[in-house]
Structures are given as structure tokens and as C-alpha cells.
Amino acid sequence: xxxxxxxxxNYSRDDTIxxxxxxxxxxxxxxxxxxxxxxxxxxxLTKLLxxxxxxxxxxxxxxxxxxxxTVLDYIEHIGVVSNSLNIxxxxxxxxxxxxxxKNLGYNELKIKKIINDLITFFELEDLISKNTNELTKDEATxxxxxxxxxxxxxxxxxxxxxSSLPLQxxxxxxxxxxxxxxxxxxxxxxxxxxxxxYDSNKVYLLNNKSIEELGNVEQVFQEDNYLRKxxxxxxxxxxxxxxxxxxxxxxKIYYNLEALEENLWN
Amino acid sequence: MELKxxxxxxxxxxxxNLTINSNAITGIYNVYNLEKLFNDNSYKGSILINNSSxxxxxxxxxxxxxxxxxxxxxxxxxxxxLAKRKNKLNNExxxxxxxxxxxxxxxxxxxxEKEIKYLSTSEKYMLNIAINxxxxxxxxxxxxxxxxxxxxxxxxxxxxxxxxxxxxKTIIIISNNINYLYDLSDYIVILKDNNVIVSDKTNILxxxxxxxxxxxxxxxNLANSYNKKIKNYKDIKDLIKDVYxxx
Numbered sequence: 403x404x405x406x407x408x409x410x411x412n413y414s415r416d417d418t419i420x421x422x423x424x425x426x427x428x429x430x431x432x433x434x435x436x437x438x439x440x441x442x443x444x445x446x447l448t449k450l451l452x453x454x455x456x457x458x459x460x461x462x463x464x465x466x467x468x469x470x471x472t473v474l475d476y477i478e479h480i481g482v483v484s485n486s487l488n489i490x491x492x493x494x495x496x497x498x499x500x501x502x503x504k505n506l507g508y509n510e511l512k513i514k515k516i517i518n519d520l521i522t523f524f525e526l527e528d529l530i531s532k533n534t535n536e537l538t539k540d541e542a543t544x545x546x547x548x549x550x551x552x553x554x555x556x557x558x559x560x561x562x563x564x565s566s567l568p569l570q571x572x573x574x575x576x577x578x579x580x581x582x583x584x585x586x587x588x589x590x591x592x593x594x595x596x597x598x599x600y601d602s603n604k605v606y607l608l609n610n611k612s613i614e615e616l617g618n619v620e621q622v623f624q625e626d627n628y629l630r631k632x633x634x635x636x637x638x639x640x641x642x643x644x645x646x647x648x649x650x651x652x653x654k655i656y657y658n659l660e661a662l663e664e665n666l667w668n
Numbered sequence: 669m670e671l672k673x674x675x676x677x678x679x680x681x682x683x684x685n686l687t688i689n690s691n692a693i694t695g696i697y698n699v700y701n702l703e704k705l706f707n708d709n710s711y712k713g714s715i716l717i718n719n720s721s722x723x724x725x726x727x728x729x730x731x732x733x734x735x736x737x738x739x740x741x742x743x744x745x746x747x748x749x750l751a752k753r754k755n756k757l758n759n760e761x762x763x764x765x766x767x768x769x770x771x772x773x774x775x776x777x778x779x780x781e782k783e784i785k786y787l788s789t790s791e792k793y794m795l796n797i798a799i800n801x802x803x804x805x806x807x808x809x810x811x812x813x814x815x816x817x818x819x820x821x822x823x824x825x826x827x828x829x830x831x832x833x834x835x836x837k838t839i840i841i842i843s844n845n846i847n848y849l850y851d852l853s854d855y856i857v858i859l860k861d862n863n864v865i866v867s868d869k870t871n872i873l874x875x876x877x878x879x880x881x882x883x884x885x886x887x888x889n890l891a892n893s894y895n896k897k898i899k900n901y902k903d904i905k906d907l908i909k910d911v912y913x914x915x
Contacts, residue, residue, distance in 0.1 A: 416786045439817040440790035485789075485815075538700040540844070565815040566735075568698065568844040569880070594817050633819040638847065638883035638904070645908050651915055659886060666915065667894035 405430045405588050406451075406557060407462045413450065420446050422611040428557075428590060433583045435591040435599035437616075438608030439633050444592045445484065447608065448561035451590070452482040463557070481550030483543075484561035490534040495526075495545060498534055502552045516552070524548050524578065540567050547575060557588045565595035576601060596622075596629070597637045600657050623655055669718050669729075669806045669838050678711035680704060681862050688807075688855075690718075693832055693839045695849030695856045695870075697880065702842065703732045703809070717807070728755070731805035735813050737796035744787070744795060745780040751802040765802055772830070773798045774823050789813075790820045797827065805837070812843035828852060850874075850882035851902060874900065 404427050411424040420443045428434060438444045449455045453473050461468040461476070468476045492498050499520060503513045521530055526548070529541060537545065543563060550558060558579075564572050580601045583589050591598060592608075599605055605622045607614045609632065616622045622629070623640050630636060636644070639659055646652040646666065656662035669690050676684040680701040688694050696702070705711060715722040717729065741747050752762045770777060773794045779787075787795065793813065800808070808831060816824070829852075831837040843849055849856050850870060857867040858880070866877055874885050881889065884901055891898040896914045901907045 416783065440815075440820050441788040445789065540700075562815045566813055566844060569846075594815055630818075633817040635818045635821070641904060642887070642907075645904065646911065649908070649912060651911065659883070659890060663887070663890045663894065666911070667891065667896060 403430045404428070405432075405464060406590075407465075408451075409460055409462070411450070411457075411460050413446070413455075413457075415446070419611055424612050426606070426613055428588060430556075431583065431586055431588055432604065433579075433589040433591070433602050434604045434606060435593060435602040436606045436608050436613065437593060437596065437599065437622075437634065439594055442608045443611070444594070444608060445561055448482065448484050448559055448592055451559055452480055453477055478553065479555055480557045480559055481553070481555040482559045482561070483546050483550045483563040484559075485543075485563065485566075490542075490545075493533055493535070495532050495534060495537070496530050498545065498549060499552055502549065506553060520548055520552065540571055543567060544571065544575065551582070551587075555587075557590060558582070559590045559592065561592050562594060564598055565593060572597070594634070596634055596640070620655065671730075671807050671838060671840075672716040672719070673705075673713070674716060675713035676705065676711055676715070677713055678705070678708075681711070684713070684862075684864065686857060686864055686867065688838060688840055690838050691832065691836045692854040693828060693841065693852055695841045695843060695853030697846055697849055697856065697858045698844060699842060699857075699859045699862060701862075703734060706730060706732050728803040728805055730807045730809070731800040731803060732809040733793075733796050733800050733811060735793065735811045737792060739784050739792075739795075742783055742785065743780075744782050744784060747784065747795065747799055748780065748802070751799050755802060755804075757802075769798045769801050772801065772827055790816050794820070794823070797824075807838045807840070809840045809842060812841055812845065812848055814843075814845050814848070825852060846880040847882045847884075850884070871900075 406428040408424060408426040411421050413421040436447070446455070450457060451461065453468060453476060456470070458469050459467040463476055463479045466472055466475065490498055492501055496517070499517055500513055503516060521527060529545065547563065564575050567575070576598060579589060583601070591602065593599065599622070600619055602619060605616045605619060607616050616625065623644070626636050626640070626644055639657060639662065640655055643652055643655040643662060647654070651666060652662070656665070671688040673684050673686040705715065717725055722730070739747055740750060748766055757765065775794065775798065779791070784792065784795070793816070810828065828839055828841070832839055841849060841852060853870050855868065856870050856873050858865045858877070866873060868876070874881060884904065884907060887907065888898040888900050891914070898907070898910050898914060901910070
């Protein structure tokens with residue numbers, strides 16, 4: 403069942419065409435990755451998707467088209483994390499989580515339950531009592547992801563949100579996102595970092611002002627030469643798998659170093 | 669120029685002692701708010717350049733190239749013009765400098781007419797590098813962003829290597845990506861909670877720690893546990909040759 407639809411998006415800025423005839427269908431519980439290089443329009447697409455740049459009846463969620471009249475209903479369905487949109491509105495981490503819930507008119511009991519659930523799921527015990535101005539950049543990004551999810555949206559949009567994080571935190575976040583997707587959250591991961599796409603069920607390429615479906619993750623990495631030529635960095639484990647496969651030392655692409663070496667050396 | 673942080677303490681650091689070697693590339697892993705030391709003097713301890721206080725030098729001796737640059741004007745050319753005035757360059761010097769710097773950052777001249785707000789994230793970063801190069805600093809801090817694609821990373825890598833080799837600059841790369849630092853740095857400093865855990869030459873450092881490790885070294889270490897002797901390489905092609913011999 404389609405949850406989000408982009409219908410023939412044409413968008414220009416400063417006399418430059420950014421998108422031309424762009425169409426996309428996202429299904430409920432999809433975990434899609436839209437990969438794009440620098441200047442391909444990733445952040446612009448995010449801003450259009452979350453109605454920061456206004457549009458008229460191009461985007462729809464659950465068949466309700468986004469326009470001036472429906473914008474408030476539309477944005478309730480989505481959570482967005484983007485490096486270009488990160489601003490904290492309160493002094494305390496806890497207050498930052500409470501604020502959107504208060505704005506939704508939830509009572510204290512309900513707010514307390516949601517916050518406790520978030521602390522448990524995201525392992526926030528150390529972070530929750532901190533001041534927002536004391537957070538490191540990595541902690542701030544982690545918090546932004548949680549804030550985007552506080553109001554329990556149906557769709558989470560990530561705009562290169564986790565690419566710059568250290569590997570350990572990146573893996574932790576990806577694992578949480580996978581669990582949330584299994585529980586029903588639709589995820590749109592807009593990124594240039596191919597290390598973040600492994601859990602996607604479908605991958606799209608944002609290129610030449612439009613979007614092209616590349617298939618599932620395995621199909622994407624079978625086109626590694628095409629991706630390299632465009633300018634994407636192939637993750638080490640994938641690159642190594644492909645090269646060892648070429649020399650007949652492996653039979654498939656591995657996403658985990660331990661599994662790759664076990665197969666290789668045994 | 670050698671840069672030394674001596675007993676630096678403030679809200680972010682507690683007794684930071686660190687020496688950055690002259691005319692080398694030093695990678696710093698997992699540091700935060702280091703840039704504040706150059707914007708806010710309210711720290712204890714001292715920052716020394718060639719063993720003299722940083723305050724005895726012109727402020728443009730150090731550049732900190734942040735991922736979130738602040739621009740003071742709306743147009744690219746005005747931002748360059750501001751740098752021209754700051755550095756008191758005459759028109760001839762300015763035009764010569766701007767031409768060579770645009771080439772270094774692979775910008776077309778047309779970019780000068782663009783509004784900064786319409787630049788992409790990577791273009792803003794490259795503009796920040798270009799503006800900082802007009803100041804001709806001797807010590808350059810660069811925050812690295814792994815969001816940038818291979819094309820941009822390639823340009824940044826070439827700039828870093830050229831600044832070291834041709835212009836003898838002292839370069840400090842700030843990154844959370846240990847693979848990136850392993851590839852580029854002569855020295856690496858690893859911090860945890862803003863305390864220095866270990867600091868050494870890149871080819872020595874990873875013999876003494878277990879985390880974080882670059883992927884290439886992780887592979888070699890794991891292979892060793894299977895009694896395969898795979899050396900530490902910086903290039904995946906060299907690694908593959910060694911694997912082929914060992915299988």
C-alpha cells in the first residue's frame with residue numbers, strides 16, 4: 403500500500419533546474435535509500451518532502467495531497483533528520499523530547515510513558531540529564547533522530563544524517579532503525595554513504611535531476627563499476643568481497659568482516 | 669610550524685597536552701569543540717607555535733576550516749572581497765591569488781556570481797577552504813565530512829597533500845573516520861571524552877591499540893587469528909595480493 407507519493411516533481415531555483423519530472427512511490431513499511439552525490443539535490447529533496455519548501459499537490463501521504471490547506475496534517479506524518487535543520491529549542495535534553503509531546507496536547511502521564519520508552523529503546527540513561535549545549539556533535543545527531551521520532555510519525559526521513567558519525571554509533575543507530583522499521587516505521591534514507599544502505603529493501607539513485615530505481619542492495623553492489631564511475635565510495639567490505647569474488651576466492655558479497663574471513667580462511 | 673597545546677583546561681578539556689608536528693599531516697580522532705580554543709581565550713594553559721605564545725603571532729597564522737562555516741555576506745564574490753580587505757591585498761595580488769585558489773578548489777569563475785545560500789553543502793565547504801587559503805595560514809585545521817562523495821574527497825585529499833608538500837603547511841584533520849585518517853595522516857591522535865588516549869606515527873600506532881582500527885588493519889588482525897600472516901597495508905590492492913598468496 404502506497405504511503406508517500408511524489409507526482410511529477412519539477413523544481414527550479416536561481417534559473418537552474420534541480421528536478422525534472424521526478425516520480426516516486428513509497429510503500430508502507432518500506433525502508434528505502436535514495437543515494438545521491440554532492441549537488442544531486444539531496445537536501446533540496448528533503449526540504450520539499452518535509453514541506454520546508456512549499457509545493458502544491460505534488461506530494462501526497464496516504465492519498466492526501468500536500469498544499470497550503472493540508473500542510474499541518476501532512477507534517478504530522480513525518481519525522482525529519484537533516485544536518486542543515488538541526489537546532490535545539492530548549493536547554494535540557496529531556497525538555498527537548500517533551501516539547502513536541504506538549505505541543506501535541508498529551509497529558510503528563512502519557513508524556514512520562516513515552517519518554518521512559520524512548521530512554522529504554524535508545525539507551526538514553528546518560529544523555530537524558532545533560533544540557534543540550536553540552537552535547538558533542540555525535541550526541542546531538544543521535545538526539546535529533548530521537549526528537550524526529552517522538553511524535554510517533556509514520557515516515558522517517560534522513561538526509562545524510564548519520565554519515566559523519568563514528569562507525570560504532572552509526573552501527574548502533576542503523577540497528578535501532580532496522581528494529582523500528584520491523585515495527586512498521588517507513589524509512590527514507592537520503593544519503594551519499596553506501597555503508598548506511600545495507601538494510602534497505604529498495605535503493606534509488608538521485609541523478610540527472612531525477613530518480614531511478616536500482617533494485618535491492620545486492621543488485622546495487624553488482625553495479626559497483628557504475629557507482630564508482632559516478633563518484634560513490636564503495637564500502638571496504640563490499641569492495642573487498644567484489645575483488646576476492648573476481649579472483650574466485652569468495653562466492654558472494656559479504657556485509658560483515660567476520661563472516662567474510664571465516665569463509666575465506668576455512 | 670610546530671603547534672603545542674600545553675596543560676589546556678576549560679569546559680571541554682582537562683589538562684590537554686598535545687604536540688602537532690611541523691610540516692606533517694596529523695589526524696585527530698574523536699575530538700570535539702577544539703575550534704573553541706581559537707575563538708575563546710578563557711582557557712587555562714597555553715598554545716604555543718614554535719615555542720612562542722600563539723598571541724605573539726598574527727591571528728591568520730591558524731585557520732580552522734569547519735563543516736558549518738559562517739559567511740558574512742550573501743554573494744560568493746563579496747566573501748572573497750572581504751578576505752581581500754582583511755589581508756590588505758592590492759588588486760593585482762588579489763586577482764592572482766583568487767585565480768590560483770579557484771583552480772585549487774576546482775571552482776569555475778562563474779561561482780563568484782552565485783548567492784551563498786544556493787550553494788550545496790560541499791560547495792560551501794570548498795568555499796570555506798578557498799577563503800581560508802587567501803589568508804595564507806601556516807597551520808590549517810580541517811574538519812572532514814564523510815558525506816562528501818569520492819569526487820569531492822579526491823579534491824580535498826589533493827589539496828591537503830599539496831599544502832603539505834608544496835607549501836610546507838602543518839595540517840590537522842579532524843575526523844571520526846579512522847579509515848580516512850589512516851589513509852592520509854603521518855601522525856594520529858586518538859581521544860576519548862576529549863582526553864588523549866594515544867598519539868603516535870600512523871605506522872606504529874595501530875600495533876598498540878585494539879580500537880578504533882582501520883578496516884585494512886582489522887582484516888589483517890583477524891586473518892592472523894586464522895594463523896595467516898597478512899601485513900598491514902594502506903591499499904586494498906596490496907592486501908588482495910597478499911590474501912591470494914595465503915589462501
